[in-house]
Amino acid sequence: MTLFYAPDFTPSQPTLPDDEAHHAFKVLRLAAGAVVNVTDGHGNLHEVKIADADWKKPRLQVLRTQTDFGKRDYRIHMAVAPTKNADRTEWLVEKCVELGVDEISFVACERSERRHFKTDRLEKIAVAAMKQSLKAYLPVVRDMIPFANFVKQTNAAQRFIAYLDEEKKAYLAKAATPGGDYCVLIGPEGDFSPKEVSFARQYGFEPVSLGNSRLRTETAAMAACHIFNIVNERC
Amino acid sequence: MTLFYAPDFTPSQPTLPDDEAHHAFKVLRLAAGAVVNVTDGHGNLHEVKIADADWKKPRLQVLRTQTDFGKRDYRIHMAVAPTKNADRTEWLVEKCVELGVDEISFVACERSERRHFKTDRLEKIAVAAMKQSLKAYLPVVRDMIPFANFVKQTNAAQRFIAYLDEEKKAYLAKAATPGGDYCVLIGPEGDFSPKEVSFARQYGFEPVSLGNSRLRTETAAMAACHIFNIVNERC
Numbered sequence: 326m327t328l329f330y331a332p333d334f335t336p337s338q339p340t341l342p343d344d345e346a347h348h349a350f351k352v353l354r355l356a357a358g359a360v361v362n363v364t365d366g367h368g369n370l371h372e373v374k375i376a377d378a379d380w381k382k383p384r385l386q387v388l389r390t391q392t393d394f395g396k397r398d399y400r401i402h403m404a405v406a407p408t409k410n411a412d413r414t415e416w417l418v419e420k421c422v423e424l425g426v427d428e429i430s431f432v433a434c435e436r437s438e439r440r441h442f443k444t445d446r447l448e449k450i451a452v453a454a455m456k457q458s459l460k461a462y463l464p465v466v467r468d469m470i471p472f473a474n475f476v477k478q479t480n481a482a483q484r485f486i487a488y489l490d491e492e493k494k495a496y497l498a499k500a501a502t503p504g505g506d507y508c509v510l511i512g513p514e515g516d517f518s519p520k521e522v523s524f525a526r527q528y529g530f531e532p533v534s535l536g537n538s539r540l541r542t543e544t545a546a547m548a549a550c551h552i553f554n555i556v557n558e559r560c
Numbered sequence: 561m562t563l564f565y566a567p568d569f570t571p572s573q574p575t576l577p578d579d580e581a582h583h584a585f586k587v588l589r590l591a592a593g594a595v596v597n598v599t600d601g602h603g604n605l606h607e608v609k610i611a612d613a614d615w616k617k618p619r620l621q622v623l624r625t626q627t628d629f630g631k632r633d634y635r636i637h638m639a640v641a642p643t644k645n646a647d648r649t650e651w652l653v654e655k656c657v658e659l660g661v662d663e664i665s666f667v668a669c670e671r672s673e674r675r676h677f678k679t680d681r682l683e684k685i686a687v688a689a690m691k692q693s694l695k696a697y698l699p700v701v702r703d704m705i706p707f708a709n710f711v712k713q714t715n716a717a718q719r720f721i722a723y724l725d726e727e728k729k730a731y732l733a734k735a736a737t738p739g740g741d742y743c744v745l746i747g748p749e750g751d752f753s754p755k756e757v758s759f760a761r762q763y764g765f766e767p768v769s770l771g772n773s774r775l776r777t778e779t780a781a782m783a784a785c786h787i788f789n790i791v792n793e794r795c
Contacts, residue, residue: 395772416651423779425772458774498790536793537630537660539693544658551786555733558771 327353328456329363330463339363339373339385350380360388366455366463370394394461400506401553402428402481405546406513407469409438417543418447421550422454422464431469436515442469472521476528481508486530487545488517497533498552507553509533511546562588563691564598565698574598574608574620585615595623601690601698605629629696635741636788637663637716640781641748642704644673652778653682656785657689657699666704671750677704707756711763716743721765722780723752732768732784736791744768744788746781 329345341349341363349355357378363371363385370391377384403426407414418429429451431442447466455463483505485497501507510517510525517525526532535548564580576584576598584590592613598606598620605626612619638661642649653664664686666677682701690698718740720732736742745752745760752760761767770783 420779420782423773423775424783457776460773496793498793536789538658538695538789540658541692544655547655547782548659548786551783552790554771554773555787555790558731558733 326459327361328459329361330366330452330456331363332365332463334363334365334369334371336371336387336390339371339387341383341385346380346383349375350378350383362459364394364455364461364463366452366461368393368396368461370461391461396462397425397557398504399553399557400428400481401426401550402430402479402508403511403546403550404430404432404475404479404508405511406434406437406472406542407431407439407442408542409514411439413541413543415447415450417546418450418466419454420543420547422451422460423458424547424551425460425554426464426550427462428465428467430467430475432472432475432510433469434472434513435518435521437513438515439513444468472517473524476510476525476530479508479528482506484508484510484525484528484530485533485549486510486517486522486525487533487535487549488512488522489539490516492532494532494534497535497549498556500531500533501553501556503557505553509549509553511542511549514542561694562596563694564596565601565687565691566598567600567698569598569600569604569606571606571622571625574606574622576618576620581615581618584610585613585618597694599629599690599696599698601687601696603628603631603696605696626696631697632660632792633739634788634792635663635716636661636785637665637714637741637743638746638781638785639665639667639710639714639743640746641669641672641707641777642666642674642677643777644749648776648778650682650685652781653685653701654689655782657686657695658693659782659786660695660789661699661785662697663700663702665702665710667707667710667745668704669707669748670753670756672748673750674748679703708759711745711760711765714743714763717741719743719745719760719763719765720768720784721745721752721757721760722768722770722784723747723757724774725751727767729767729769732770733787733791735766735768736788738792740788742788744784746777746784749777 372389374386607624609621
């Protein structure tokens with residue numbers, strides 16, 4: 326199954342953006358009669374027949390539309406400090422989208438080494454990962470904001486902060502209950518400061534551990550995202 | 561805590577290999593009096609004081625030795641077809657070591673795009689990830705062998721094969737029981753062939769799913785490894 330992303334696609338106006346049309350007709354060389362899938366990133370999955378393969382003005386015929394394709398009864402919001410090495414942040418976006426995530430926010434922390442951060446490239450990575458893993462919901466990727474602002478404005482029902490100190494904490498796979506609206510905070514390479522942890526706790530973020538291993542920032546984000554999915558898929 | 565890897569280290573002969581000595585004394589510029597940790601990759605963790613910081617012939621004094629450091633009562637053997645893109649295989653080795661794995665084998669499958677494969681670089685990545693995540697057991701990384709040979713010679717008590725077809729399969733997080741000796745097979749980009757699946761089943765590999773998402777090879781390997789760890793850390 327080949328999946329294309331066309332944010333403005335509707336059954337009455339079935340069009341592909343230029344880059345997707347180029348990919349379909351110039352790279353994959355799809356011909357008239359081929360059947361492909363198109364999503365708008367909002368849960369709609371259209372099965373589409375190519376009626377005319379003119380890449381500048383293709384004609385597409387919608388055969389079938391599934392709404393709420395792959396809709397889940399839980400929601401994952403990942404908030405993470407960008408890694409020093411940009412590749413590792415790109416990787417975490419790709420992996421969280423593959424595993425299933427709804428929203429990724431970036432937070433600037435006291436010990437963050439990265440103060441400037443652009444999300445343009447990450448949005449492209451999220452689109453590619455959505456297509457590759459055959460999903461019809463495009464996760465939202467948000468620009469970096471200060472840690473305290475993020476903590477104050479977040480109202481997910483189940484809020485967690487994962488960090489490394491010696492303190493005994495609940496294991497996220499036990500603390501998260503199925504069907505939840507989750508938000509988890511993952512710190513920078515030097516971890517959250519004690520002040521940040523205490524601030525988040527005031528705002529109802531429960532301290533959690535992600536297991537016995539000391540994980541890198543991007544691995545921790547991916548592990549937390551996977552844990553939420555496992556908690557829900559187990560039931 | 562800084563961790564060094566010295567495979568031949570013993571309390572009676574406390575030496576560092578040249579590359580680790582160079583890193584300790586030339587890069588980190590550790591001086592006499594500094595205390596560091598050294599592992600042999602076989603579960604021994606030594607707390608070591610630097611008595612003389614001559615990098616060509618350092619003198620080290622063992623303060624304390626912990627045996628079986630971080631020893632677990634389960635064992636994870638990951639068998640995976642190398643990805644077409646070598647970076648993705650390197651990434652999966654790093655992430656599985658961080659999350660916790662004991663042995664990584666590579667298998668050549670019918671639909672493998674990669675026929676030649678060297679593990680030298682992967683061993684270095686495994687060492688770096690072991691040090692970074694403060695573990696004292698170095699996972700074994702094995703050269704690629706044909707799929708059928710691997711299947712025949714593997715005798716882990718809980719054997720699984722993860723693949724993607726429509727068939728209803730058990731979810732690995734439910735199928736794996738705690739405290740196990742696990743082996744899981746993860747296929748190449750084009751997945752296992754039906755013949756390979758049937759062959760593995762004959763040898764007692766249970767078909768499993770890794771959840772609702774279609775995952776890339778390297779993400780599937782990492783997800784399976786994480787699931788085994790979660791199954792054990794939950795209990």
